[in-house]
Amino acid sequence: QQPVQSPQAVILREGEDAVINCSSSKALYSVHWYRQKHGEAPVFLMILLKGGEQKGHDKISASFNEKKQQSSLYLTASQLSYSGTYFCGTGSTNDYKLSFGAGTTVTVRA
Amino acid sequence: DGGITQSPKYLFRKEGQNVTLSCEQNLNHDAMYWYRQDPGQGLRLIYYSQIVNDFQKGDIAEGYSVSREKKESFPLTVTSAQKNPTAFYLCASSIVAQGGLAEAFFGQGTRLTVV
Numbered sequence: 001q002q003p004v005q006s007p008q009a010v011i012l013r014e015g016e017d018a019v020i021n022c023s024s025s026k027a028l029y030s031v032h033w034y035r036q037k038h039g040e041a042p043v044f045l046m047i048l049l050k051g052g053e054q055k056g057h058d059k060i061s062a063s064f065n066e067k068k069q070q071s072s073l074y075l076t077a078s079q080l081s082y083s084g085t086y087f088c089g090t091g092s093t094n095d096y097k098l099s100f101g102a103g104t105t106v107t108v109r110a
Numbered sequence: 111d112g113g114i115t116q117s118p119k120y121l122f123r124k125e126g127q128n129v130t131l132s133c134e135q136n137l138n139h140d141a142m143y144w145y146r147q148d149p150g151q152g153l154r155l156i157y158y159s160q161i162v163n164d165f166q167k168g169d170i171a172e173g174y175s176v177s178r179e180k181k182e183s184f185p186l187t188v189t190s191a192q193k194n195p196t197a198f199y200l201c202a203s204s205i206v207a208q209g210g211l212a213e214a215f216f217g218q219g220t221r222l223t224v225v
């Protein structure tokens with residue numbers, strides 16, 4: 001079952017912040033975040049494996065609330081290069097299944 | 111260079127025909143995946159495999175079949191039973207690190223069009 005992402009789309013001006021949410025109806029073991037530019041393959045951003053874990057990459061960070069079965073991706077001081085579609089992927093505890101959400105399209109304008 | 115290769119990049123099929131999409135990786139990854147991407151629906155999991163000669167249905171397996179005879183290869187067959195096969199198909203692979211799945215690497219995709 002696919003995780004649910006929100007919002008579906010967001011438009012930002014350079015320097016603005018945004019939050020993308022990901023939730024699952026099933027217990028989560030891991031949350032994966034990827035970004036896909038138009039016409040390209042998705043590219044890995046980060047994985048969160050423990051409840052409460054937070055990670056960051058440049059000014060993109062994420063948190064994982066295992067109890068709430070949710071994760072959030074934070075885009076801080078957005079840059080034009082942050083434009084793309086962001087996907088969260090969820091992993092289960094007992095096999096290698098990796099399901100992705102419908103994606104959030106981020107457009108950053110100058 | 112290590113990576114994951116999908117072929118062909120574009121594929122046209124007549125209705126009622128089966129077609130096989132190729133996916134090869136030289137990363138020595140155990141896990142491999144097939145996803146279908148349609149506008150507004152994200153990446154939907156078709157099949158995945160954890161080990162040679164073993165694979166599991168994903169969320170939308172109907173009308174598709176796979177095989178995993180070699181660790182590096184995971185071909186996907188789109189059968190005539192798939193009612194709406196026109197889509198962009200992505201293959202991915204991942205290593206299983208301590209604590210769970212690690213980063214997944216994606217191929218460049220195959221765009222299948224039924225004519």
